Amino acid sequence: MVTVEPGLIGGEVNRILEAHKKKGGHDIQYKIGPDPSSIDSCMIGGIVANNSSGMCCGVSQNTYHTLKDARIVLVDGTVLDTADPESREAFKKSHAALLQGVQALAKRVQGDRELTNLIRRKFSIKCTTGYSLNALVDFPADEPLEIVKRLMIGSEGTLGFVSRATINTVPEWPNKASAFIMFPDIHIACKAASILRNETAVDAVEMFDHASLLQCREISEDLSKLVKGLDGELDPTAASLLVECRGQSPEDLQASIDDVCSALKLAGVPFGARKLDPQPLETYPFTEEAKEYSVFWDVRKGLIPIVGAARETGTSMLIEDVACPVENLGDMCVDLMEMFHRYGYMEASCFGHALEGNMHLVFAQGFRTPEEVKRFGDMMDEMCHIVATKHSGSLKGEHSTGRNMAPYVELEWGAKATELMWQLKEMFDPEFVLNPGVILNHDLDVHLKNLKPSPAASALVNRCIECGFCESNCPSRDLSLTPRQRITAYREISRLRTMESRNAEEEKRLKDFERIYEYDGNATCAADGMCQEKCPVKINTGELIKAIRAEDMSKQTTASNLAMSVARHFSGLSSAVPSFLNVVDMAHGLLGPKPLEVVSQALNKASGRMVPVWTPYMPAGASPLKQPQPPAVPQADSGIPRKVVYVPACVTRMMGPARGDTITQSVPDVLLSLFSKAGYEVVYPEGLSGLCCGMMFNSRGFKEASGFVGGNMEAAIMAASEGGKYPVVMDTSPCLSQVKSSLSEPSLRFSLYEPVEFIRYFLMDKLEWEAKKEKVAVHVPCSSKKMGIEESFMKVAEKCATEVTSTGVPCCGMAGDRSMRYPELSAASLQHLNVAGCSDGYSTSRTCEMSLSTNSGIHFKGLVYLVDQC
Ligand SMILES: Cc1cc2nc3c(=O)[nH]c(=O)nc-3n(C[C@H](O)[C@H](O)[C@H](O)COP(=O)(O)OP(=O)(O)OC[C@H]3O[C@@H](n4cnc5c(N)ncnc54)[C@H](O)[C@@H]3O)c2cc1C
Ligand code: SF4
Ligand code: SF4
Structure with a gap:
């Protein structure tokens, strides 16, 4: 298990667990159960508060089932640490009334067979609509603290704040293989997913519909090269399944692959991208090559931004996250796509965790006119009926209810269960001050109000869907703005600038935004483009900032002339x-x-x-x-x-x-x-x-x-x-x-x-090598990372020192001389520099070495010195 604070990014926790395994020489690699595709940008607090799941964890290894303990801050400021016996005892005394209330609700539910059955049925598939009512049936009523702990999961901060979490980790088997299998029809692909769920121990099955396949092949040439028939003509109903098998040993893996292949063959379903051109299953073999299966999974993880980026400029991208029993999946997908087309959402796409019957629906919608808002409202009503009523599904499988789905909680859960949720909310937050209006809301039109526009700002960033995948790579993220925030703020500036007329309040807002952006957006951007490395659609926010700087400079003729004179001499x-x-x-x-x-x-x-x-x-x-x-x-x-x-x-x-x-x-x-x-x-x-x-x-x-x-x-x-x-x-x-x-x-x-x-x-074979240093730090500059030569740094350094540790920092933030003028930028970027026990450090950029030395206290110099000494 692992105990973490809420601000840590999920992927970072897994990397810490990986380092722990290496350091301790343990046999088995562990990771946290939830594996959302946003794992490299979302934090533990959000993972717990959304009851996130993902590709492989299903309903058994989601946050609800893997959270061991939590430190919870309640609305009255009381801190309950469920891992600490003293805190539990103190809480039992100070909050006896709350615990009695929870106990009474649990008793009532457990005595109501209809309600208990409903709750069990709903949580047999992915469900994050409303509160985690399963807590009221999964634990004896006389264990109210266990129930309180579980109620926090998926409550989106509306019942309390989670300030620490202890999570039971799950094994990450080292042997993996993936196959990207094409089917001529989405119904057939869903049937295959259902067979794999019922008859094999497959680890993940992700579905891509026709629209998402078109976007994927557009963005990833490598995918088209690896998947036969993907770059040609696809039937309009074509779909694919990305299937992953894992094993503790290579033999386990092979057994799992064999099971999957024989189940698919026995099912007698056709394979291939076109009905008229059937393919044998062998056309889509499993690959154990990390280079190949990473192409499949990188595309899958980036699918929401990839599909979203293709939307018409000026519209917002919306993601719905529905689930149903996997047997109904094909019918639900077909119903939903038919509905999207009827409402004119011709580019809408549908993809996701087919193994769990959990699909993401991505579509674009402008909110510029009352007609556009009405179209969205009508479509939402119909979509919710298709999912919740016709297919007995969940309106939110893993993204939590939010405000958008709050008006539909009762449609899915019925009056009795919804009333129960209101009672819970009132017990924990009697004044309704925690994240008001989220999960439960009396305003049935709340999803049609305060809609966030996505105005055109610059061709360099218009495709951004504000997913935040880029943030963890940004050197200014703890100082000023992240790339996503730079884009969002610039969109607002552009919206205000292009208004035909501005009232006094808008005028002030524009001035304030421009003033704040000067430092937070412009001056503290290293323009290193490291954000692009993590962005699924390759947006480089640094290019936007450089364009802003160029525009500023074009107005300052003296500065530009001076720069030209320096360049000439x-x-x-x-x-x-x-x-x-x-x-x-x-x-x-x-x-x-x-x-x-x-x-x-x-x-x-x-x-x-x-x-x-x-x-x-x-x-x-x-x-x-x-x-x-x-x-x-x-x-x-x-x-x-x-x-x-x-x-x-x-x-x-x-x-x-x-x-x-x-x-x-x-x-x-x-x-x-x-x-x-x-x-x-x-x-x-x-x-x-x-x-x-x-x-x-x-x-x-x-x-x-x-x-x-x-x-x-x-x-x-x-x-x-x-x-x-x-x-x-x-x-x-x-x-x-x-x-x-x-x-x-x-x-x-x-x-x-x-x-x-x-x-x-x-030079490797022309020089003599001896590892003369014991432990050194190596910082690969961001430019070298972008050129893909990180491995060479480690290979060369390992010839010269017995232990080489990477600084683990994506970019030092020096950016030429920027951090000489804004030293706080490097200081923020390098605050977690990992140089413990290192005698000295090495890199290949003199100015970066300066900031690394300043912020670590050990001398960094060119890696060529290390080679020369050895
Ligand atoms: C591109 C994309 C792909 C995604 N893929 C998946 C997926 O595959 N699976 C999946 O499950 N989800 C997915 N998500 C949804 C989302 O990223 C995750 O559910 C994630 O866990 C949310 O974490 P966050 O840090 O972004 O939280 P935020 O969005 O910042 O917060 C989520 C909610 O939790 C509350 N909250 C945050 N911290 C705390 C705390 N400490 N205590 C109490 N309440 C808190 C917030 O108020 C908010 O209501 C995806 C999202 C995007 C944009
Ligand atoms: S720029 Fe960042 S927020 Fe925008 S789409 Fe790319 S990764 Fe997502
Ligand atoms: S260019 Fe660098 S500093 Fe600027 S937003 Fe991108 S990652 Fe952040």
């Missing part, structure tokens, strides 16, 4: 900076750190955050660039010359080690030595002192200056590498990434290397 800047850094470093030595800190902080403030804040890890100037040394070992007589073009970035040409560092060489000194040891001839590009990748201009919005220096860089690399004939090494990850992204000659990108990748693929 870049060699002047790059030769002046080392001397300046040496003067500052000398002052550090003479005066100590305090005066420099105080003065730089004052200047930073006075200059409107233009002057960087000094830290004791600020580097001294780099020593002048040395000419390449001749190779120390003779070149192999293989006919292929060992020649490399080396481009020291402007930061490594300007910045050397920091005071207190044990080394004195600069990054170029060390790389030249490594190239020489490996027998490489090195050439610099022409005019190196004037070269810059352009990132420092681009991230500030100086497009013209960025394009100018970027063009010069490309031409110089092209000439030095003789059109890409020789590998080109750039020693700073973000600069390499910037150059790659702005090339006009895309083929050149295949000749460009990060130093770590070059070492791994070109």
